Amino acid sequence: MSKVEDFLTKDEELIIVEAIRVAEKNTSGEIRVHIEKTSSKAPFERALELFHELKMDETQLQNGVLFYFAVEDKTFAICGDKGINDVVATDFWDCTKDAMAEQFKSGNFKQGIVDGILNAGEQLKKYFPWSDGDTNELSNEISKG
DSSP: OOSHHHHSOHHHHHHHHHHHHHHHTTBSOEEEEEEESOOSSOHHHHHHHHHHHTTGGGOTTSOEEEEEEETTTTEEEEEEOHHHHTTSOTTHHHHHHHHHHHHHHTTOHHHHHHHHHHHHHHHHHHHSBOOTTOOOOSOOSOEEO
């Protein structure tokens, strides 16, 4: 299962996109998922690079969160922008990653990703609640490299 196309089924992708929609419903924060085959860079370094490429650093309140997966490398990272990183507990992303990794060990990739997204959404809702005039600044679709 080292191909990006085989990582998730179409139905699983739809469930993940719906989880992003649900997570973003009550917050001004933005969540994206990016999946690619492999990277020569460390997962977080590559996630940071993609964060800028996907223009996630352009959200008004600096509250974007990127879930990055390199399928063949069996690695992933979570990258939060300054706004969210400044307010969540210092171990928040590591705890989220650990919970996701537990699901992944059982082969439950879709559920691990959904759990991570919803967990991030709860924190975003807490610190960046939705208000009138908020718009969905970034696509909810899964991007692939």
